[in-house]
Amino acid sequence: MQDDDVTIPLPYWYGRPDTRSEISALVVSLAESNAPRLVRVFYDTLLLDIDAASFLDHEIVETRLVGSLEKWLRDVFQNNDDAETATAYQRKIGEVHARIKVPLHIVMKAAALLKAxxxxxxxxxxxxxxxxxEALIFLNARMDWSLGIMSEAYMLGSVRRAQADEAFRLFAVGQDVSIEKEAQHAALMDWLQSILFPLFDDGPQTEMMPLGKSPFGIWFRHHADLVFQNSxxxxxxxxxxxxxxxxxLPRIKKAKQSDSGDLRVQLGKLRALVDETKHIIASMFQSVAGIESGRDPLTRTLNRRFLxxxxxxxIAISLRTKAPFSILMxxxxHFKTINDQWGHSAGDNALRQVVEVILNAIRFNDFIFRYGGEEFLIVLVETTAGEALQNAERLREKLASHQLVISDGQTINITASIGVAEYDGHPDYVQLIxxxxxxxxxxxxxxxxRTVIAGKKAA
Amino acid sequence: MQDDDVTIPLPYWYGRPDTRSEISALVVSLAESNAPRLVRVFYDTLLLDIDAASFLDHEIVETRLVGSLEKWLRDVFQNNDDAETATAYQRKIGEVHARIKVPLHIVMKAAALLKAxxxxxxxxxxxxxxxxxEALIFLNARMDWSLGIMSEAYMLGSVRRAQADEAFRLFAVGQDVSIEKEAQHAALMDWLQSILFPLFDDGPQTEMMPLGKSPFGIWFRHHADLVFQNSxxxxxxxxxxxxxxxxxLPRIKKAKQSDSGDLRVQLGKLRALVDETKHIIASMFQSVAGIESGRDPLTRTLNRRFLxxxxxxxIAISLRTKAPFSILMxxxxHFKTINDQWGHSAGDNALRQVVEVILNAIRFNDFIFRYGGEEFLIVLVETTAGEALQNAERLREKLASHQLVISDGQTINITASIGVAEYDGHPDYVQLIxxxxxxxxxxxxxxxxRTVIAGKKAA
Incomplete structure (x- = not known):
């Protein structure tokens, strides 16, 4: 290779992109001599960003991160021979970012800033x-290489974390909720008692433990949001x-000291607030019990979240095994008229019975989701469009001939419309739906x- | 702005990076006139990559993706005024990638290839x-802008997906496993019966349904790996x-047709294979029952996965509320001597009793994990190092004075060593551990x- 030739670093598909050593040395020296300014611009901009600022503060930046960034700049552009160590270092940064949940797009933005x-x-x-x-191309190739490795490690870490977080949430929800509910009710009452009894004593009020510092308050801060996510x-x-x-509490204390009539007023307010809190907790526990079962509470079909x-x-199984599969929508x-004419509980009854008919018509290995109010999506595994059409027609006839009991022995008939589509090889499931x-x-x-197959006109 | 000045596009921190319209037009025209070659190099390289090739095949590339890439190249570099539409388009690509699970680092690698x-x-x-x-800087700024937006959408989608996937897995595992186990056992036996009975009939063997096509086989392909992940x-x-x-099956068919003595041999093999399959299924169902509870099966402390x-x-709560927290390790x-001297079940008994002592010494709101064989990690919420030290000392003394019953009324004494550390503000929890x-x-x-606080010498 002639040194005065232009050398384009290969993209990092082929490993760490390298360049002529003069170019690498030049980029390293320009990065190093400008490092203080680069680092300042970098973190100043980062701290302006709402997303980024939430996990950075000036102290952390000053004491811990400035040195890391300078080291990183040097490491990314150095042309040493040990590409493996360099790669491992970039991967480790990605893992740390995943652990501390620095969003990847913030890291990418920050890298774009440094590039500019x-x-x-x-x-x-x-x-x-x-x-x-050459220097510009090298700058980008190396930074992109670093970001690529970081991203791979970051994604792996983030996905594992998301799984573990979700598993823990479901574990927390799945613990015996009624025990937890009683325990927290009791904790709240224990605290209230610790406030009320000393009020009957003569003399100045002793220290009152704030509710926030009580076991109830600690549970609320450290556990409650896990079970009641965003409620x-x-x-x-x-x-x-x-x-x-x-x-x-401060007013109660003051009223007790001055023996004023305000005590009764403040205790009334306290009681109302504690009652309301008890009530909210109870209803949140109530609502949690049903939601997390993975099934639609009304029809017991699969939760749409799992679609x-x-x-x-x-799709993955079909692409691998070349076996077909189809879906029915x-x-x-006219479901609305059932609700309008017979009321919502009649409608709910009808839905449950429709699901029974569907479950009897499909196989154990198929999947049924409640897709919308009165809409169901059925996944027929290892089934061609032709077979799916036969199944759908049979199901449609069964539904049309089935007497639905809605209330007091009153029966009605309903019909259903069905769309059929066979998986056609496109990786995005939204297209099939x-x-x-x-x-x-x-x-x-x-x-x-009636039943219609996708891509065909209705008969 | 003078047109002959060099204009550096702002990094996309500030929105879509723009440049002089001549530069944009030049880049678009060079990308367009070279599009066929770019697209070919892009997909040829992509299909060489093991990760990427698994969700691409030549047909999908030819029929669906070539056009998309050409459109993307044009869209990324165009300097039109509607940055919002352009941004939405990049975001949508990220969402689709998340849906079809194209790994982000593959997309980044592919972009680096196009850049090169x-x-x-x-x-x-x-x-x-x-x-x-200017053209080089613009090329990189725009591609990085696109990748940044894609990544944000991708991450959001992927994390949600990972959560939903995990929730579904746990849902599937949490279904009544004993019913599922019996159902699959029965499905396997049903199939076997469908093979065996016709063998007693005279005349040629009728069609034999392959096990893979039976309900058991379909269950195995579509459901089993979900419950028995990677088993x-x-x-x-x-x-x-x-x-x-x-x-x-083909040999059985042949033996039946020729009425040869090989039938007995082949049936023996079939029986052995079916028995083995039954056995494996049963033991997999067995092992699933315990693992997924979120707790260590032996000590009932939290699963380390949730750490x-x-x-x-x-850490997030502490950074937000400024409340301290501490951990004990x-x-x-000398736990090994218990196992060596009294056997493993004595050791298991001892561990369970140690956990009892720990649970009595900490609060309802604290967390205890089995960290290693005889090592526990305890998270004391809203606790300073000083308080944690007191707790740890109390716990150490209780353990030392507690008589552990190991078997047949035999009791032993054990001691424990404890390390204490208070959270110091670093976002990475690994440092605290x-x-x-x-x-x-x-x-x-x-x-x-004895107990030692992090950063202090042992007393």
């Missing part, structure tokens, strides 16, 4: 056209805790109580 | 130093299925049966 700053420096400092181009009740309880500790999981699994015709949806729409439009 | 190819083209085609530099038993059953369907979840939660001294670990090590080295 370094590009300006190169433009000023490097005169020769080819050298400038609006959490915010209400947080407000109540603050009001009790910051407003009511991406099942569809992607079936089934919608009950869209196809079945369009077939269903076509079945509806052409008169209902 | 385009850089070579720029070097050849653009003469002026400044124009070349080595799955591979063994897969082998048995192939052997039965591809070797034994990152809890530590990160506590506790190791039973390391600190407690070192303190534990220091307690061990200075004679055992």
């Amino acid at each position: 700053e370094l590009s300006i420096i190169f433009l000023k400092e490097i005169e020769a056209r080819e050298t400038l181009a 609006p009740g959490l915010e209400a309880i947080r407000d109540n805790l603050h009001e009790i500790d910051d407003e009511i 991406p999981t099942i569809m992607s699994r079936e 089934l919608d009950i015709d 869209d196809a079945a949806d369009q077939a269903l729409y076509s079945a509806k439009r052409s008169g209902r109580n | 190819e385009l850089s070579i083209i720029f070097l050849k085609e653009i003469e002026a130093r400044e124009t070349l530099a 080595p038993g799955l591979e063994a059953i897969r082998d048995n299925l192939h052997e039965i369907d591809d070797e034994i 990152p979840t809890i530590m990160s939660r506590e 506790l190791d039973i001294d 390391d600190a407690a670990d070192q303190a534990l090590y220091s307690a061990k080295r200075s004679g055992r049966n």
Whole structure:
């Protein structure tokens, strides 16, 4: 290789992209001599970013991160021979980012910032056209290599973490919720008692333990959000805790000391707040019990949340084994009139019985999801469109002839429209669902109580 | 702005990076005129990559992806005014990638490949130093902007998916496993019966349904790996299925037709394979029942898998509320001698009783993990190092004075060494665990049966 030739570093598909040693040395020296400014711009910008600032603060930046960034800049651009150690180092950074949950896109943004700053420096400092181009290409190739390795490690770590977090959440929810509910009810009452009894004593009020410092308060901060994820009740309880500790307790203390009539007023407020808190906790525990079972509470069909999981699994199996599979999109015709005419509980009854009919018509190994109000998505594994059409027609006939008991022995008949689609090899499951949806729409439009295969006109 | 000035696009921190319209037009035209070659190099390289090739095949590339890539190249570099639409388009690509699980690092690698190819083209085609530099900088800024937006959407999608996948897995595992076990056992026997009975009939053997096509086989392909994730038993059953369907069944058919003595031999083999399959399935169901409870099966302490979840939660709470927290790393001294002298079940008994003592010494709101064989990690929420030290000392004394019943009324005494560390503000929980670990090590080295605070010498 002639040193004055332009050398394009191979993209990191082939390992760490390298370049002529002069170029690497030049980039390292420009990065090093400008490091203080680069680091300042980097963290100043990072701290302006709302997402990024939430896990950085000035102290952490000053004491711990400035040195790491300077080291990283040097390491990324050095042309030493030990590409393996260099790769391991980038991977470790990705793992740490995953552990401390620095979002990947923030890291990528930050890298783009450094690239822009370094590009300006190169433009000023490097005169020769080819050298400038090589330096710019090398700058990007190496940073991209580093980001690529980081991303792979980051993704692996993040996905594992997301799984573990979810498993822990479900574990926490799955613990005996009624025991937990009673335990927290009791903890709240224990605290209330610790406040109330000393009020009957003569003399000045002794120290009152804030509710936030009590076992109930600690449970609320460290455990409650896990079980009740994002429930609006959490915010209400947080407000109540603050009001009790910051407003009511100091006033109770003052009223006791001055023996004023305000004591009764404040105790009334305390009681109302504690009752409300008890009530919210109880109803949050109540709602948790049903939701997390993985099934739609009304029809016991699979929770729609699992649709991406099942569809992607079936696509992967189909691509691997070359076995076909099909889906049915089934919608009950004129369902609204049942609700309107007989009331919602009649509608609920009807839905449950429709699901019974469907379950009897499909196999143990198939999957049924509640897709919408009165819409069901059925995954028929190892089934061609032709077989699926036969199944759908049989199911449609069964439904049409089935007497649904809605209330007081009153029976009605319903019909359903069905769209059928066979998996066609596209990796994105949304396309398959869209196809079945369009077939269903076509079945509806052409008169209902019929089955249409995707891509065909309604009969 | 003077058009002949060099313009550096701002990094995408500030939105989509833009440049002079001539530069954008130049880059678009070079990308378009070279699109066929770029697309070919891109997919040829992608299909060489083992990771990437698993979800791409030549047909998908030819029929669906070539056009998308050409459109993407044009869209990324166009300088139109509608940055919002352009951003939404990049985001959508990220969402699709997450849905079809194209790993992000593959997308980044692929982008680096395109950058390298385009850089070579720029070097050849653009003469002026400044124009070349601007084009290179713009190329990278825009591609990085696109990758950044894609990554954000991708991560969001992937993390949600990982959670849903895990939730579904736990849901599948949590279904009544004993019912599922019996159902699959029965399905296997049903199939066997469908093979055996016709053998007693005279005349040629009727069609034999392959085990793989039976409900058992379908269950195995579509459900089993979900419950038994990566269990080595799955591979063994897969082998048995192939052997039965591809070797034994054809030989049985042949032996029946020729009425040869080989029938008995082949039936013996079939029976052995079916028995083995039954046995593997049963033991896999057995092992699943315990593992997934979220607790260590022996001591009922929390599964170590949840450690990152809890530590990160506590770090986030501590950073937000400024409340301290501490961890204890506790190791039973000379535990090996208990196992050696009294046997493993005595050791197991001892461990369970140690956990009882620990549970009585900590609060309901604290967390205890089995960290290693005889090592426990305890998270004390809202606790300073000083308080944690007091707790640890109390716990150490209780353990030392507690008589452990190991078997037949035989009692022994044990001691424990404890390392204490208070959270110091570093976002990475591994550092906190390391600190407690070192303190534990220091307690061990200075004679055992003692407590050491991280950063202090053993007393």
